[in-house]
Amino acid sequence: MEIIILSKSLKQLNVDLVNTSSQVFEIEFARSLSQYAKVSIISLQANIKEVNKDISLYPIENEKKMKYCIKKAIEKNGLFIDRERIMLLFGYDYFILNNLSWVCKQKEAYLISYTFDTHKAALEHKNRIRRFLIDTYFQLGIKKLNSIGGIILFNEEAYKSLHLSIPYLISKVGINNSEISPVVYKRNENKCFNIVYAGSLERYNGIDEMISAIKLLPLKNIFLNIYGDGTLKNEVIRKSADDPRIHYRGIIPRGELDIVIENADLLLNLRDTKHLVSKFAFPSKLIQYLSSGIPVLSTSVLKDSTFNNVAFVIDELSSEKISDMIFYIVENPDEQQKRSMLAKDYIRKNFLWDNVIKDVYDFLRKISQSS
Structure with a gap:
């Protein structure tokens, strides 16, 4: 053929x-x-x-x-x-x-x-x-x-x-098996907690909610680094100026983004599951995230009960839910390590x-x- x-x-x-x-x-x-x-x-x-x-x-x-x-x-x-x-x-x-x-x-x-x-x-x-x-x-x-x-x-x-x-x-x-990271995530307690979002800056990707979630957190040693482009770009720049923990980093090539992901403590994969886009799209970024060995916080984009055990899953796209889950993750580094290991096995079996x-x-x- x-x-x-x-x-x-x-x-x-x-x-x-x-x-x-x-x-x-x-x-x-x-x-x-x-x-x-x-x-x-x-x-x-x-x-x-x-x-x-x-x-x-x-x-x-x-x-x-x-x-x-x-x-x-x-x-x-x-x-x-x-x-x-x-x-x-x-x-x-x-x-x-x-x-x-x-x-x-x-x-x-x-x-x-x-x-x-x-x-x-x-x-x-x-x-x-x-x-x-x-x-x-x-x-x-x-x-x-x-x-x-x-x-x-x-x-x-x-x-x-x-x-x-x-x-x-x-x-x-x-994803190819060779792209699944062999590295086991381990929190470095002496550094700041680095959260990364990379993707389209659109409302259905929870951009407003993730920024508001950081502002709700009392923690000072966390940072949200946002990569990507979209209709909310200027709004992201404006809102990030109000909080020194939030940074807009623009667009970078895939090779550079891989390095950013490797140095993160948490990756965000958020989506309004009721939006029409969810009827068509597949969370390809999520597969990359789970393969990286870095813990992932996600909305319930996969209808698979096992997914809830390999990522930190919230059932509602809201600032409060995101904020509460980030706080829980920061307080439970052992759970991060466990789920990052399970995530890679999950990818090998399914994707x-x-x-x-x-x-x-x-x-x-x-x-x-x-x-």
Whole structure:
């Protein structure tokens, strides 16, 4: 089988140089899938061809003439030689779906969407007219989904909310065994307690609540370091100025963030589980966190009773709940160490790419052989 993935964001294939969890996911997903098939990525952001391990990255010359440029890239680089051909995109952008549908028809390939986000999250801060126009555009994309070969999602609820009738697979984010840290967490009692949040600065990620939680704590030896970007960036900067324990650190590459995580005492993975985003998204950042061996405080984003034993889980996104749990964690270093060790075993049993990607490959193979 031969698979071509269209990316809207990848500039290169070095996972240490990217700065979003979705870009990390795209690279690791492609690399894992390359165990079973020939995988190439055509990117709207790449400038030069790159080969990294078992996957290749190709730029396209003109995004406005996307379908012709993709077809040219396929023919120029000798792609889609295998009889079983899959074209995969992320999401349901109407323009991209139309262009890729044309390419797939020309090249006798099946088009698959991997959808792990909803456009509605980006509408929350738009005015009414822009919300209507953007929503109308993406509704066309959702309607177009029912004409493609299949879709991969993270949650059953997402499939229902999109009102689809095409084949689907419920999957999850994975990690390589080599990325699970061998280091056993141990609190250094002589230093400050270092809390880290890294991710999108959006309300559904509990940004307001985590900042307010720190302000509620009477402890002076704790620090909250916030990394990322989003609509709440300026608000985070403003609120952090009121408390010397809170610091906004901006955006840094994945490789630098790994070092930050290694030196943390607690990682925050917060999400409003009632928000529409939770129907689509999978907490990929959480998998990275649990693999690091650093203790994690999280809302109940995984419906798994074991998860409550490997992370410090709160059942409600509120400043009081976060504050109370942080205080408990600070007072119980032995519990931190125990849960960090259990977390790594939990990841090995449930989230290794070797296991996750086999189901994805089988799903794609079934669709490619459906004619």
